[in-house]
Amino acid sequence: MQKIPKAEYTAEFKEQAVKRVKEGRSVAAVSKEMGLVEQTLRNWVKAFDAGTLNAVGGPKVTAEAMELSRLRAENVRLKREVELPKKSDGVLRQGCAVRYAWIEAHRAQFTLRELCGVLAVSVSGYRAWKRGGRADRQGLSNAQLLTLIQSLHAELKGAYGSPRMVRALRARGFSVSKARVERLMREHGLRGRHKRRFKATTDSRHHLPVADNRLARDFTPSAPNQVWTSDITYLWTEEGWLYLAIVLDLFNREVVGWSLKPRLTTDLVTDALTMAWFRRQPPPGLLHHSDRGSQYASHAFQEKLTQYGMRCSMSRKGNCWDNAPTESWFNSFKHERVFGERFSTREAMKATAFEYIEVFYNRRRLHSTLGYTSPVQYLKNWRATQSPENPVA
Structure with missing residues (x-):
């Protein structure tokens, strides 16, 4: 029976995962968003602190680099203290359902306790809403819906136009129409970033062997790993x-x-x-x-x-x-x-x-x-x- 090797990640992946922990996120939160086993990430953090995170043969993490990481983390922490109240401006005046939805939209950026604290709601109340408070999410006013759209638009850095925005809102349990979301986004200048045409960047001027095009533009395999x-x-x-x-x-x-x-x-x-x-x-x-x-x-x-x-x-x-x-x-x-x-x-x-x-x-x-x-x-x-x-x- 063939022995299956354990999962392996590149140095870049490990460094960026540890960086998210060093910036103030919990190991549990980062593990969840990355699909990692918590202990694996804890081991990477320990290796980083010991200066042995990088791959064998690669440069060790120096004391200067560790201090720079600590200073960057402190800078991020101070920035978060200013940014969180700023981001929540306007949401605090809305009902609990809108506050909970705003918290849900920003879970990847801040801890649950930070979010609930700045919006003056309880952690238990948020969790109860998550378990099944769908009825509270219906009947949003235009002002409430606009607040949610603006929050998602900022979180996603303008990635979504109205079709994906509608899907994102519905996935969170809000019953919204495409026409209403389109109108609110249009009236308030919210739009997805426009795509640019791509061009080839390949340099194939070499004398190495090349393979035939076996894929032949069949981009729809019937199963993963095909x-x-x-x-x-x-x-x-x-x-x-x-x-x-x-x-x-x-x-x-x-x-x-x-x-x-x-x-x-x-x-x-x-x-x-x-x-x-x-x-x-x-x-x-x-x-x-x-x-x-x-x-x-x-x-x-x-x-x-x-x-x-x-x-x-x-x-x-x-x-x-x-x-x-x-x-x-x-x-x-x-x-x-x-x-x-x-x-x-x-x-x-x-x-x-x-x-x-x-x-x-x-x-x-x-x-x-x-x-x-x-x-x-x-x-x-x-x-x-x-x-x-x-x-x-």
Whole structure:
């Protein structure tokens, strides 16, 4: 019987998870939003404090870096003390149902005790509302509904237009019409960020072997771990470029692996693939599709595919539409989090990418291709329909 290796995460993932704890969130809260075992995260925090968190052979966390992290955490704490009352301005004058909904919308940013305290409601009252107070959520006035929309719009950094906003409100138990939400958003200048057209960034001017396009634009596999797609994008900061590689499971459009590095090297894509394999541990035969870039055509990456029993597929030369779902993901990430923002450091960009992938996109963002459910929830729903005779992938 083959021994299944334990889950493994990239150095970037561990560092960003620990950073969220160091910024004041509890280990339990971060573990829940990241889908981690609490003890695993506790071990990472201990390793960080001991200066041994990074991968073997990598640089140790220095005392100076730890002190800088502590100062940043203190800065975040002070900022939270100012930001929370500011964000709640106007909500305090609303009824309990609106206050509870506002708390629900901001759980990822602040602790439950902080939120309940600033809105003068009890933790037990909020929890009772969560257990089944749907009747209290109906019959919102325009002012109350607008407060909720504005709160969600700010929380999601303008990512949702009216169709997704309607779905998000209904998912929280509010009976709202599409026309009403559209009108309120239009009248108050609330709109989703517009997407920009993407362009290919692949450099296929190399003499390495390339694979045929076995995917042939069939972007709808019938089960998870049948088809993964990968790509790289460029992210600018005032300290220089960062390169983000992702691995996407086409079945539920979940980012199952990713890596973010300051140099465009082969380990960027091999690290992303390694994270994806350890997370999902798919059986042999999975089809991995990418462009013809030298990183994906490299001997190191091709050996990794062989080691994992994966079949290789590559887009036709100069045809970015052969990998459209992954290109679309980059487009969504950039227009929802990057465009119009200023990133003074690479660390700021890393934190933004981590939050978008692991906290927002995979677990919360409503995906139109998936019937307006999140990738993680879509997979859970699918697995719940599988019978014992049909083992889950």
